[in-house]
Amino acid sequence: MEIVRGLRERQAFAANALVGQYGPYVRRVLFRVMGTQDPEHEDLVQEVFTRAIAGIKQLTSPGALRAWLTQIAVFTARGVIRHRRRSNWLMFLVEVPDQPADAPPPSVCEAAGCVYQILDQMPVDERIPYSLRLFEGMDLAELATACGVSVATVRRRLARAEARFARLAAKYEALAPWVRST
Amino acid sequence: MNDQRLTDLISQLKADQDTLANQPIPGLAERCMDEAWGPTVEFSVPLSTAAPFTHKLRWLLVPVTAGCVFLAGYLLATRTSRPMLQGKMGSDAIAIETGKSITATADRVLPLRFTDGSVVTVQPKATVEVARLTTSGAEVLLENGALLADIVHTPDTQWQIIAGPFRVLVTGTRFLTSYRPNFQSLEVQLYQGSVLVQGPMLGNGIPLVAGQKLEVGVGQAVVVRPLHRALASQPTPPKIAPLIAPTSDDWPSATASPMEKTSDLEPVPTPALLPATPTQPKAPAKPTSPALPANLPRSPDWANLADEGQYEAALEAAEAVGFTELCKGLPAHRLITLADVARFAGDPALTRKAFESLVKRFPRERYAADALFGLGRLSSETGNPRQAARWFERYLRDWPNDALVEQAAGRLLELYQTLGDDAGAVASAKYYLEHHPSGMRVTHAKRILSDHGVEANR
Numbered sequence: 001m002e003i004v005r006g007l008r009e010r011q012a013f014a015a016n017a018l019v020g021q022y023g024p025y026v027r028r029v030l031f032r033v034m035g036t037q038d039p040e041h042e043d044l045v046q047e048v049f050t051r052a053i054a055g056i057k058q059l060t061s062p063g064a065l066r067a068w069l070t071q072i073a074v075f076t077a078r079g080v081i082r083h084r085r086r087s088n089w090l091m092f093l094v095e096v097p098d099q100p101a102d103a104p105p106p107s108v109c110e111a112a113g114c115v116y117q118i119l120d121q122m123p124v125d126e127r128i129p130y131s132l133r134l135f136e137g138m139d140l141a142e143l144a145t146a147c148g149v150s151v152a153t154v155r156r157r158l159a160r161a162e163a164r165f166a167r168l169a170a171k172y173e174a175l176a177p178w179v180r181s182t
Numbered sequence: 183m184n185d186q187r188l189t190d191l192i193s194q195l196k197a198d199q200d201t202l203a204n205q206p207i208p209g210l211a212e213r214c215m216d217e218a219w220g221p222t223v224e225f226s227v228p229l230s231t232a233a234p235f236t237h238k239l240r241w242l243l244v245p246v247t248a249g250c251v252f253l254a255g256y257l258l259a260t261r262t263s264r265p266m267l268q269g270k271m272g273s274d275a276i277a278i279e280t281g282k283s284i285t286a287t288a289d290r291v292l293p294l295r296f297t298d299g300s301v302v303t304v305q306p307k308a309t310v311e312v313a314r315l316t317t318s319g320a321e322v323l324l325e326n327g328a329l330l331a332d333i334v335h336t337p338d339t340q341w342q343i344i345a346g347p348f349r350v351l352v353t354g355t356r357f358l359t360s361y362r363p364n365f366q367s368l369e370v371q372l373y374q375g376s377v378l379v380q381g382p383m384l385g386n387g388i389p390l391v392a393g394q395k396l397e398v399g400v401g402q403a404v405v406v407r408p409l410h411r412a413l414a415s416q417p418t419p420p421k422i423a424p425l426i427a428p429t430s431d432d433w434p435s436a437t438a439s440p441m442e443k444t445s446d447l448e449p450v451p452t453p454a455l456l457p458a459t460p461t462q463p464k465a466p467a468k469p470t471s472p473a474l475p476a477n478l479p480r481s482p483d484w485a486n487l488a489d490e491g492q493y494e495a496a497l498e499a500a501e502a503v504g505f506t507e508l509c510k511g512l513p514a515h516r517l518i519t520l521a522d523v524a525r526f527a528g529d530p531a532l533t534r535k536a537f538e539s540l541v542k543r544f545p546r547e548r549y550a551a552d553a554l555f556g557l558g559r560l561s562s563e564t565g566n567p568r569q570a571a572r573w574f575e576r577y578l579r580d581w582p583n584d585a586l587v588e589q590a591a592g593r594l595l596e597l598y599q600t601l602g603d604d605a606g607a608v609a610s611a612k613y614y615l616e617h618h619p620s621g622m623r624v625t626h627a628k629r630i631l632s633d634h635g636v637e638a639n640r
Contacts, residue, residue, distance in 0.1 A: 012215060018211075020206075028199060031199035045210065049210065049214040054219075114565055121528045134192055135195065172530075173566060
């Protein structure tokens with residue numbers, strides 16, 4: 001692929017093309033895992049692409065570029081989550097962005113916040129595959145590749161994550177309209 | 183669980199995320215190229231007076247982000263030709279990789295030696311991570327256990343030891359740091375030099391000098407006392423293994439064990455506890471909570487499990503004994519631990535029960551402040567903004583000089599906006615600007631007043 005070849009030759013057009021073509025995808029993966037309120041989101045996106053550009057020689061199969069970027073994004077997010085959990089007591093206060101005119105009604109905002117608060121309470125190795133499965137619809141093989149584990153392992157983690165999410169979600173009143181059984 | 187409805191919620195969240203994801207980040211590709219491949223032109227203009235944007239000087243006009251701070255540091259490092267620190271660990275001198283956990287075995291220490299001559303000795307069973315290496319120091323995360331740090335002083339030395347929410351800023355010292363993640367409690371014993379310890383409960387930071395020991399934990403009093411007196415007065419031996427310094431090899435060697443030097447310390451006058459403002463409630467010398475009732479089943483199991491980080495098992499054990507009974511009978515300092523167990527195990531209802539019990543039974547004890555703040559946070563997280571606002575208001579009323587008052591006042595701004603309570607939002611914005619004129623949420627508070635046509639008083 002032209003992009004991979006160009007990156008190996010340190011050509012600027014390749015880096016521009018990489019960011020242009022895969023920027024929205026990488027942002028989406030990070031949003032799925034971290035939510036949209038994370039103040040370090042742009043820094044994380046930059047870290048993912050910097051690692052990809054700097055480490056392009058590690059990509060042995062140019063056709064797997066997207067999967068490789070997913071892997072880098074997952075590992076980057078995982079590192080940040082683990083790091084934050086070491087000092088998380090005061091980290092819940094994030095900047096409130098200006099609400100756009102067409103913002104969803106407050107109840108959806110609260111529910112969205114609760115979803116990611118529940119994800120914050122989950123072990124990171126359950127949270128990541130679960131959020132990617134839930135939001136991105138990745139299949140087991142894609143998840144296994146992204147997380148660097150076997151399909152069997154990701155299947156086990158997903159099962160635990162689903163049970164944990166259901167148990168935690170039941171305790172959040174703001175999620176009641178979406179999780180209450182009919 | 184209602185799968186269809188949850189699917190609908192997820193679809194809405196996805197749509198919002200996709201909209202944001204499609205927005206490009208200006209200058210991203212260029213910053214990534216510079217960070218990955220290095221600058222294309224050497225410059226002599228200080229970054230603060232950088233030339234206008236040109237094709238070659240493309241890194242100069244960049245927004246201030248953490249990534250660009252790193253880039254500036256990297257450029258400065260290359261411009262001045264100072265090498266980045268490198269580290270090697272153990273007797274095999276294995277190169278240290280940043281971002282990877284390092285755990286010492288149970289029977290020996292693990293020395294980490296750095297090219298500036300500094301040595302960090304990981305004590306038995308402790309886990310650390312070298313998060314970052316720079317030209318003037320390193321950032322080391324202490325996940326649990328203890329480490330002994332011998333940091334070489336130079337005019338530019340900048341080392342940080344991070345333990346949970348606490349930071350020890352180092353410019354050239356020798357000290358022992360111990361961290362218990364289950365209770366978020368930190369201990370720093372300083373043998374040489376000086377450090378600044380930052381984090382919750384510590385205001386702008388507590389400076390320590392040689393011969394002092396600091397003990398702090400979230401929800402606990404901050405204590406600074408002489409090191410040798412602290413050792414003499416400890417009722418039980420410290421839980422860390424005896425300090426052992428690494429032996430020398432071809433890298434700069436460590437100095438002798440600090441335990442040999444403590445006896446040489448002159449008695450240091452006991453520093454005052456954190457200076458109390460006139461209205462700050464006095465911290466009691468001993469917990470005033472009643473003794474545990476004799477008929478309450480002794481249940482060390484839940485506490486032991488909590489100590490090992492097995493929160494879910496700890497909560498199960500506590501529930502087996504009777505969570506309500508524990509809430510009625512435990513002393514304050516154990517009740518806050520019980521609340522932490524419930525919180526880390528992901529049970530907001532039981533967390534709330536423990537916190538509320540603490541506030542009700544021990545309203546004047548320091549732990550009540552943490553419980554009130556915790557209740558506010560919990561109510562926010564579980565979608566009860568009205569209740570959260572009440573807890574934060576009570577926290578501010580009962581503990582107006584506590585460490586987290588600015589956080590609570592800032593949180594009220596968001597909560598009243600979420601509630602659509604204009605009067606509450608204006609009142610909280612005025613309160614914030616009056617009490618925290620230099621706070622992090624000043625812009626937000628002013629915006630609230632401006633949106634409601636109220637002038638901010640200066």
